[in-house]
Amino acid sequence: xxxVTLTNVTKRYGDVVAVNNANLEIKDKxxxxxxxxxxxxxxxxLRMVAGLEEITEGTIEIGDTVVNDIPPKDRDIAMVFQxxxxxxxxxxxxxxxxxxxxxxxxxxxxxxxxNEAAEILGIKNLLDRKPKQLSGGQRQRVALGRAxxxxxxVFLMDEPLSNLDAKLRVQMRTELSKLHDRLQTTMIYVTxxxxxxxxxxxxxxxxxxGLIQQVDTPLNLYNNPVNMFVAGFIGSPAMNFLDAKLxxxxxxxxLEGNGDFxxxxxxxxxxxxxxxxSYVGKDVVFGIRPEDLEDASVVEKTVTADNSxxxxxxxxxxxxxxxxxxxxxxxxSMIARVDSHSTAKVxxxxxxxxxxxxxxxxxxxxxxxxx
Amino acid sequence: MxxxxxxxxxxxxxxxxxxxxAINNKPGVGEETRKRILExxxxxxxxxxxxxxxxxxxxxxxxxxxxxxxxxxDYKIIKSxxxxxxxxxxxxxxxxxxxxxxxxxxxxxxxxxxxxDGAIIIGGxxxxxxxxxxxxxxxxxxxxxxxxxxxxLIPTILVDSARGxxxxxxxxxxxxxxxxxxxxxxxxxxxxxxxxxGYLQALADHNLELEERYILETDGSREGGxxxxxxxxxxxxxxEAFFVTRDILAVGLIDAIKMGGYLIPEDFSIVGxxxxxxxxxxxxxxxxxxxxxxxxxxxxAKYMIDxxxxxxxxxxxxxxxxxxxVGESSVLRTG
Numbered sequence: 001x002x003x004v005t006l007t008n009v010t011k012r013y014g015d016v017v018a019v020n021n022a023n024l025e026i027k028d029k030x031x032x033x034x035x036x037x038x039x040x041x042x043x044x045x046l047r048m049v050a051g052l053e054e055i056t057e058g059t060i061e062i063g064d065t066v067v068n069d070i071p072p073k074d075r076d077i078a079m080v081f082q083x084x085x086x087x088x089x090x091x092x093x094x095x096x097x098x099x100x101x102x103x104x105x106x107x108x109x110x111x112x113x114x115n116e117a118a119e120i121l122g123i124k125n126l127l128d129r130k131p132k133q134l135s136g137g138q139r140q141r142v143a144l145g146r147a148x149x150x151x152x153x154v155f156l157m158d159e160p161l162s163n164l165d166a167k168l169r170v171q172m173r174t175e176l177s178k179l180h181d182r183l184q185t186t187m188i189y190v191t192x193x194x195x196x197x198x199x200x201x202x203x204x205x206x207x208x209x210g211l212i213q214q215v216d217t218p219l220n221l222y223n224n225p226v227n228m229f230v231a232g233f234i235g236s237p238a239m240n241f242l243d244a245k246l247x248x249x250x251x252x253x254x255l256e257g258n259g260d261f262x263x264x265x266x267x268x269x270x271x272x273x274x275x276x277x278s279y280v281g282k283d284v285v286f287g288i289r290p291e292d293l294e295d296a297s298v299v300e301k302t303v304t305a306d307n308s309x310x311x312x313x314x315x316x317x318x319x320x321x322x323x324x325x326x327x328x329x330x331x332x333s334m335i336a337r338v339d340s341h342s343t344a345k346v347x348x349x350x351x352x353x354x355x356x357x358x359x360x361x362x363x364x365x366x367x368x369x370x371x
Numbered sequence: 372m373x374x375x376x377x378x379x380x381x382x383x384x385x386x387x388x389x390x391x392x393a394i395n396n397k398p399g400v401g402e403e404t405r406k407r408i409l410e411x412x413x414x415x416x417x418x419x420x421x422x423x424x425x426x427x428x429x430x431x432x433x434x435x436x437x438x439x440x441x442x443x444x445d446y447k448i449i450k451s452x453x454x455x456x457x458x459x460x461x462x463x464x465x466x467x468x469x470x471x472x473x474x475x476x477x478x479x480x481x482x483x484x485x486x487x488d489g490a491i492i493i494g495g496x497x498x499x500x501x502x503x504x505x506x507x508x509x510x511x512x513x514x515x516x517x518x519x520x521x522x523x524l525i526p527t528i529l530v531d532s533a534r535g536x537x538x539x540x541x542x543x544x545x546x547x548x549x550x551x552x553x554x555x556x557x558x559x560x561x562x563x564x565x566x567x568x569g570y571l572q573a574l575a576d577h578n579l580e581l582e583e584r585y586i587l588e589t590d591g592s593r594e595g596g597x598x599x600x601x602x603x604x605x606x607x608x609x610x611e612a613f614f615v616t617r618d619i620l621a622v623g624l625i626d627a628i629k630m631g632g633y634l635i636p637e638d639f640s641i642v643g644x645x646x647x648x649x650x651x652x653x654x655x656x657x658x659x660x661x662x663x664x665x666x667x668x669x670x671x672a673k674y675m676i677d678x679x680x681x682x683x684x685x686x687x688x689x690x691x692x693x694x695x696x697v698g699e700s701s702v703l704r705t706g
């Protein structure tokens with residue numbers, strides 16, 4: 001058990017900066033997720049913590065020890081990747097134990113650790129089975145067991161579930177979260193899948209082009225993204241972005257979209273983010289999540305010109321409990337996740353109700369959040 | 372000076388490209404011309420310059436065999452890999468690391484710098500940072516031989532040592548012997564513990580109870596083997612047979628047995644491990660568990676060449692079984 005601290009950590013490969021001045025404090029016992037698109041630097045960050053990659057600049061501490069020059073085997077970490085080797089001639093016990101045996105641990109200690117890990121993973125009854133007698137989920141547990149028996153201070157996981165089919169992946173997500181609760185050990189987990197990130201982590205680090213964009217709890221990332229990248233990356237379907245101009249009429253600030261919409265920004269949001277006032281007359285980006293757009297005909301709210309606009313339905317995707325509407329307003333296209341009672345059909349002109357309390361406004365130049 | 376493509380072209384009266392096509396069995400060369408060219412190639416024992424060829428097709432046709440410790444067993448594996456690789460048009464570079472991580476890293480850089488097409492890692496027990504990192508960064512193709520990886524799946528060929536222990540013990544049990552002792556090296560040695568596991572499994576499969584006093588752990592030396600026998604002699608409860616997990620241990624044990632005036636196999640049957648030079652000079656000829664080292668080498672080379680040709684190996688982890696080679700030390704002749 002240990003905290004992990006990255007201070008001004010940079011990794012360069014020649015001229016390419018893979019990780020740029022990363023600062024991060026991972027708390028003891030925390031389940032931290034590194035997420036971002038391919039090439040964002042998340043795996044490189046994990047490997048630097050593991051000691052597989054050397055750090056170009058900065059320091060990494062595990063506990064209170066700077067580990068920059070400590071080899072991986074002495075860092076008290078265990079790694080789990082998607083492709084792991086289960087040796088077909090060894091039973092589950094030995095597949096979990098061989099690393100300890102090769103490190104010359106005493107037999108009694110190996111026994112204790114393997115049995116404890118098997119107990120935690122619920123595979124105690126499988127210890128004498130060979131890998132070919134196991135299901136996909138059981139195999140994955142053996143691979144986790146191999147990491148657990150090392151009793152590391154920190155677990156490092158790089159997309160460990162990406163080889164599993166969708167159903168098993170969902171199941172293993174839950175199991176990994178439970179495992180973290182039981183082990184009470186710091187876990188750093190890399191994924192490109194924002195759903196995995198949202199459902200598993202205590203906190204999430206969103207990365208892009210080697211830079212940490214935001215570190216926060218899943219809900220805070222969702223509700224208060226710091227920029228358009230985080231806003232667009234977290235949430236599925238992704239947030240809609242519409243070009244708009246900020247106008248002020250009386251005391252009210254509006255997001256006006258080329259005559260297509262004119263949405264009033266709630267006064268309390270303006271009060272909380274007074275910076276918005278300096279954007280009057282300027283271009284901004286109006287951000288709204290699909291779940292914050294509703295078919296006005298089925299909503300039990302007061303629909304006015306200030307919180308709605310008309311759009312044309314291009315595609316209707318019934319999902320059962322809800323319907324995805326793919327819509328356009330002139331050149332703007334967007335997705336709305338509406339109530340299943342909506343009767344909107346392709347080609348219809350529907351009125352969309354905007355949950356204005358959840359709208360976002362971004363600076364189109366810096367892409368930073370204004371509201 | 373070695374013959375070049377140009378020389379052959381001149382002798383055969385054709386263009387260099389025609390010679391190249393003929394040698395590489397490519398179409399576009401008349402049968403007569405091909406015959407004439409190949410005749411010159413044979414006559415002058417022409418060897419294409421692999422480096423030049425590699426430069427032309429961005430291959431080096433060279434494999435690095437990275438050996439943790441050049442032991443006699445590895446020597447057989449290396450020869451077998453080289454033979455297969457040569458047949459397939461690859462040369463081998465033998466790199467001995469002496470279990471030194473820095474040397475290993477330097478040799479693996481041959482792979483990441485594309486100075487070799489692939490690396491076969493032989494021995495070393497557990498894949499370390501250098502190997503894992505090379506695999507993770509997809510810095511080149513690797514095959515592991517008798518080396519396990521905790522974190523990652525890398526194509527691997529192994530011998531099942533536990534199976535060897537099982538075969539040795541079962542063979543003695545089949546001779547009607549029930550009191551079988553095992554003389555091993557340190558139980559902290561992974562392969563020794565595997566052989567012991569095989570021994571225990573064979574006893575269990577024959578419903579025989581484990582006799583702790585018949586498990587003799589030693590330091591793996593000749594003296595260790597000698598002392599193991601003396602220890603049993605002092606206990607006064609001698610077994611009928613021995614499974615000895617190392618050749619040099621067997622030498623010591625057999626010394627002690629002979630010094631005691633006992634006969635092999637009349638008084639004690641013995642099975643050793645490893646078809647080595649040492650095993651081969653023991654008298655009477657030693658029954659041994661022989662590891663299929665040549666097959667191991669052949670598979671390793673085949674896996675590597677499959678990978679180089681963009682094919683997945685037939686199994687990502689291939690486990691080969693040792694075989695028992697029966698000599699005079701374990702079977703009592705009748706009549």
